[in-house]
Amino acid sequence: MNPLTLSAATDAAPFLRGRWEPAQVTLAQAAALLPPLAVVLVAGGGPQALLLATALAVTLFWETLFALLRGRAWSWHGVTTALVVAVMVPAGAPLWQPALALSLGVVLGELIFGGRGFGFLAAGVVALAFLRYSFAAIPFAGDGGAVAIATLPGTALLLYLRLISWRVALAAFLGFAAASLVTGQPLDPGATGASLAFGLVFLICDPFGAASTNAGRWLYGALAGGLAAAFDTAPGAAVAPEAIVFAALLASIFAPLLDHAAVLVIARIRRRRHG
Amino acid sequence: MLFSIRKGYDPALPGAPRQSVEDAAPVGSAAILGADCPGLRPALAVAAGDPVRRGQVLFTDRRHPAIAYVSPLTGVVEAIDFGPRRTLSAMVLRRTAETGPEDGAGPPAPTGDARETLLARGLWPAFLARPFGRVPAPDGTPVAILVSATDSNPLAPDPRVVLADRRPAFDRGLTVLAALTAGPVFVAQPPGAGLAAAAGDRIRAVEISGPHPAGLPGAQLYRLRPEIGPGKVWTIGYQDVAAIGHLFATGDYRSERVVALGGPRARDPRLVRTIMGASLRDLTSGEVAPGGRGGFARILSGSVLAGREAAWLGRHHHQVTILDARPEARRLSLPRWLGRSRRGPRPLIASERLEGLLPFGIPPVPLMRALAVGDSETAERLGALDLVEEDVALLSCFCTSGADYGRLLRRVLDELAEAA
Numbered sequence: 001m002n003p004l005t006l007s008a009a010t011d012a013a014p015f016l017r018g019r020w021e022p023a024q025v026t027l028a029q030a031a032a033l034l035p036p037l038a039v040v041l042v043a044g045g046g047p048q049a050l051l052l053a054t055a056l057a058v059t060l061f062w063e064t065l066f067a068l069l070r071g072r073a074w075s076w077h078g079v080t081t082a083l084v085v086a087v088m089v090p091a092g093a094p095l096w097q098p099a100l101a102l103s104l105g106v107v108l109g110e111l112i113f114g115g116r117g118f119g120f121l122a123a124g125v126v127a128l129a130f131l132r133y134s135f136a137a138i139p140f141a142g143d144g145g146a147v148a149i150a151t152l153p154g155t156a157l158l159l160y161l162r163l164i165s166w167r168v169a170l171a172a173f174l175g176f177a178a179a180s181l182v183t184g185q186p187l188d189p190g191a192t193g194a195s196l197a198f199g200l201v202f203l204i205c206d207p208f209g210a211a212s213t214n215a216g217r218w219l220y221g222a223l224a225g226g227l228a229a230a231f232d233t234a235p236g237a238a239v240a241p242e243a244i245v246f247a248a249l250l251a252s253i254f255a256p257l258l259d260h261a262a263v264l265v266i267a268r269i270r271r272r273r274h275g
Numbered sequence: 276m277l278f279s280i281r282k283g284y285d286p287a288l289p290g291a292p293r294q295s296v297e298d299a300a301p302v303g304s305a306a307i308l309g310a311d312c313p314g315l316r317p318a319l320a321v322a323a324g325d326p327v328r329r330g331q332v333l334f335t336d337r338r339h340p341a342i343a344y345v346s347p348l349t350g351v352v353e354a355i356d357f358g359p360r361r362t363l364s365a366m367v368l369r370r371t372a373e374t375g376p377e378d379g380a381g382p383p384a385p386t387g388d389a390r391e392t393l394l395a396r397g398l399w400p401a402f403l404a405r406p407f408g409r410v411p412a413p414d415g416t417p418v419a420i421l422v423s424a425t426d427s428n429p430l431a432p433d434p435r436v437v438l439a440d441r442r443p444a445f446d447r448g449l450t451v452l453a454a455l456t457a458g459p460v461f462v463a464q465p466p467g468a469g470l471a472a473a474a475g476d477r478i479r480a481v482e483i484s485g486p487h488p489a490g491l492p493g494a495q496l497y498r499l500r501p502e503i504g505p506g507k508v509w510t511i512g513y514q515d516v517a518a519i520g521h522l523f524a525t526g527d528y529r530s531e532r533v534v535a536l537g538g539p540r541a542r543d544p545r546l547v548r549t550i551m552g553a554s555l556r557d558l559t560s561g562e563v564a565p566g567g568r569g570g571f572a573r574i575l576s577g578s579v580l581a582g583r584e585a586a587w588l589g590r591h592h593h594q595v596t597i598l599d600a601r602p603e604a605r606r607l608s609l610p611r612w613l614g615r616s617r618r619g620p621r622p623l624i625a626s627e628r629l630e631g632l633l634p635f636g637i638p639p640v641p642l643m644r645a646l647a648v649g650d651s652e653t654a655e656r657l658g659a660l661d662l663v664e665e666d667v668a669l670l671s672c673f674c675t676s677g678a679d680y681g682r683l684l685r686r687v688l689d690e691l692a693e694a695a
Contacts, residue, residue: 014668014679015579015598016286016429022621022675117622117675162628212625212640263641267656270636275504 022117026077028161032154033083036198039150040087040141047091054095055082058102066111077116078106084124084202087147088241089131093138101131110208121252122209124202128245140241145190148197155201164205167214171221172204172228176239179229188237195237196228199244204228209252215262216255223258224251277466278498280485282634284669288429288579290597292535292544294436299547302557303370305347305530307333309363310583311590312400312410317344317363325352326371330397330528333366341413345397347530347551365587368552385523389454396522400590401515405496405508407692408663418506419458421499422449424470424513425483427490428578430537431594432546434513435468437533441517446471448520449478452511458503463495485634487580493666494634500661512591534588538579538597540564540572553588555595563597571600580672581665581681623647623676632669635661643670646683651690659687 041048059078067074082102089098105127113119131138141147158164176196180187204210204224211220227247234240309315317334321327327346336342350371356364385392393399394413402420404411411417424434438445449471452460459479462471466482481495488494492510496503514532521529530550537544542564549558555574563572575596576585582596583589629639637658645653646667664681671680 014581014671014681015575015596016288016672017677018673018675020624020673020675021677022624025624025675114620115622117624162626163624165627167627207624207626210625213638214627214630217627259641263638263657266636266638267658270658273636274500 022077023075025163026075026080026116028157028163029080030083032157033080033087033202035150035153036087036147037083039144039146043144043146044091048086051089051091051095051098052082052086054099055086055102058082058099059106062103062106062111066107066115070114072115075115077110078123081106081110081123081127085127085131087198087202088128088140088245089138090141093135097135097138098127098131101134102127104130116208119208120256122203122206122248124206125209125245125248125252128203129249132242132245140245145194148194151197151201155197158201158205163207164201165207165210165217165221167217168205168210168221168224169200171218172200172225173221175222175225176229177225178222179226183229185229185232186237191237192239195239195241196244199228199239199241199248203244203248204251206248209248209255211255211259211262213259213262213266215265216259219258219262220251220255223254224248227251276479277482277484278495280483280489280494280498280634282631283427283486283488283494284632284673285427285486286429286579286672288537288539290538290541290544291430292432292537292541292546292594294433294546296436296533296546296548299536299549299558300560301370302549302553304350304353304554304557305368305370305550305552306554306587307344307347307363307366307368307552308585308587308589309358309365310585312336312344312363315363316361317366319355321352323352323355326350327352327368329530332395332397333368334363336410339413341391341394342399342410343395343397344400345528347553385526389451389523392523393451393455393519396528398515398519398522398528401518402509402511403591403663405492405510405663406660407688409692411507411509415507417456417458417509419499419503419508420452420456420460421492421496421508421510422452422460422462422513422516423490423492423495423510424462424464424468425490425495426593427485427487428580428594429487430535430544430596431490431578432533432535433465435465436546437593438470438513438517441521442470444517444520444524445513446520447524448516448518450475451519451523452516453477455509461495461499463490463492488666488669489634491665493662497635497661512593514593532588532593534558534592535594536562536597537594538575540566540597540599549588551588551590555586555588558588558595559597566599573598573600580668621676623674623678626673626675629670629673632673633667635666637662639670642667643674643678643680646680646687647676647678649683649686649690651687651694654684654687655691659684660691663688 059082063078105123109121109123109126211217224247228243231243232239316337318337319334320332329349331346332343348370350369353369354367358364400410461481463481463483464470471480518529532551575582576589577592625640633639642657667680
């Protein structure tokens with residue numbers, strides 16, 4: 001999140017500020033989501049575009065409504081939630097179903113807490129989990145090789161901007177591999193990696209659902225990866241996208257607890273060190 | 276001992292000062308600022324209009340009458356401004372004549388107790404006691420004293436250059452400090468500076484390298500803590516140590532201060548010799564480069580990270596930063612489109628970037644969250660007592676929320692100090 005620039009706008013120290021504001025973080029995340037979205041749109045055609053338009057309209061509607069009700073500046077953070085859902089949900093089902101799930105996800109996962117960054121869940125994960133629970137007939141996509149390849153540039157961008165944590169990603173990968181060894185699931189670098197890529201980067205690594213201390217990040221990533229392997233009921237090496245969604249949801253719920261545990265340990269080490 | 280500190284960040288700024296000391300044009304006035312001793316209620320020894328000599332006592336602290344504050348120049352008291360509850364806001368002194376160093380022909384070199392001399396001769400406020408970062412009580416005894424002859428602030432002066440011709444006074448000052456504590460006196464310095472090499476067994480050289488805030492006492496103290504153990508530690512700036520040495524050698528209160536004039540709008544960035552509390556308008560006259568929007572510049576006392584926009588040089592500041600003036604606020608059409616919406620609070624995004632900024636063994640995001648909500652209990656458990664405002668300035672720089680964590684930290688520290 002570099003570099004710092006002299007900010008003429010601040011009235012108090014520090015007079016140097018990073019240029020990053022939440023809206024720009026959303027911009028970067030949206031840019032990272034564009035290649036996989038393009039792949040899905042090319043494959044899905046018109047119906048997929050309609051789904052995307054519906055998702056965008058729904059999230060922006062809720063953002064606007066909450067901005068008006070709460071008297072706060074309007075934000076467009078919901079766009080990334082809409083894009084994640086548009087990539088993961090294939091067209092075909094009635095549009096009101098993803099619309100309803102997105103509404104619940106955006107409102108309950110984000111807006112009732114005061115907007116993005118004030119809650120503890122990633123709105124996209126919540127929306128997808130709702131969709132899975134309520135309308136189990138809709139299969140999730142997001143496991144195609146093309147989508148996985150298209151995820152790579154965005155991953156590089158987000159890693160470079162430190163908007164996703166390499167610790168979480170690595171720990172999730174290790175956790176998944178360890179849990180797969182225990183359950184005896186086959187691991188195939190190609191198929192497993194391809195099915196894991198999008199969910200790992202945009203659901204598990206989402207900074208708004210992940211842990212926020214370095215120790216917490218390792219634990220959170222390992223937990224999410226392990227749960228994804230445990231929830232994966234699909235035969236073969238590929239991971240079911242549902243498993244990643246629910247793993248991310250559960251791990252996010254546990255993330256504050258993991259952070260709390262990390263802080264307790266850090267504070268104890270500090271007390272011992274300082275006498 | 277060599278500590279290399281890994282965490283931190285050195286922002287690159289234009290206008291780095293040339294590291295050679297020159298005399299600045301003498302300033303016409305100087306001030307003692309309430310901002311440097313918050314909450315201080317003065318018991319005045321002079322009235323407005325009185326003539327004063329350099330080193331003469333101006334007022335004492337009503338709560339601790341032993342602590343005297345003295346005049347940095349020979350002149351007259353121009354104004355005494357009070358803040359709320361009769362606290363000091365500023366005492367402004369105007370120079371009346373061009374006078375050299377011989378004008379302060381005060382009492383002879385002190386022979387008495389180091390503590391009493393420092394209290395009575397106005398050098399006690401050079402100390403800051405940690406935790407809390409306030410002037411220590413007159414009867415306090417620290418477990419250690421830390422002299423930071425390092426400065427990692429952007430555009431700061433190099434202490435090695437500043438001390439080059441003041442080494443005897445500096446060494447003398449260190450021996451005075453050693454009389455104040457039974458514990459060690461640490462002299463933090465850049466590698467190879469060779470300060471306090473053979474000063475005595477309790478005066479210990481510590482070499483520090485690394486990015487900002489490695490040069491701040493907070494980061495150095497964190498590294499030294501296992502050795503020092505728990506208890507109060509006093510910190511003091513290197514120029515004040517030289518002033519103490521000079522006082523004990525000659526009896527003369529030396530108010531000289533070498534500061535770096537730097538920043539994007541500095542005409543000739545360099546080190547200049549001036550006095551404590553100097554009027555920044557006088558000091559920077561003719562030093563501001565033209566340009567920028569509308570030509571106006573902002574003058575900061577201190578660095579861009581921890582300084583403040585000010586008219587007078589702060590007690591603990593070793594640099595003056597000259598920046599472009601604030602542009603007119605751009606009109607955003609989106610909030611206007613939403614009518615009554617105003618700019619709400621912005622969230623803290625827990626980026627991994629924040630992890631590499633705090634060399635204090637403190638997880639940054641939990642600390643920032645505790646400070647943001649004023650949770651002093653959690654902040655204390657995390658180690659907030661080891662910090663003062665300047666230590667967390669980088670967090671404010673990199674946080675998306677736009678919060679000033681220094682101010683939030685001070686609020687928490689005040690709460691903890693009241694409870695202690």
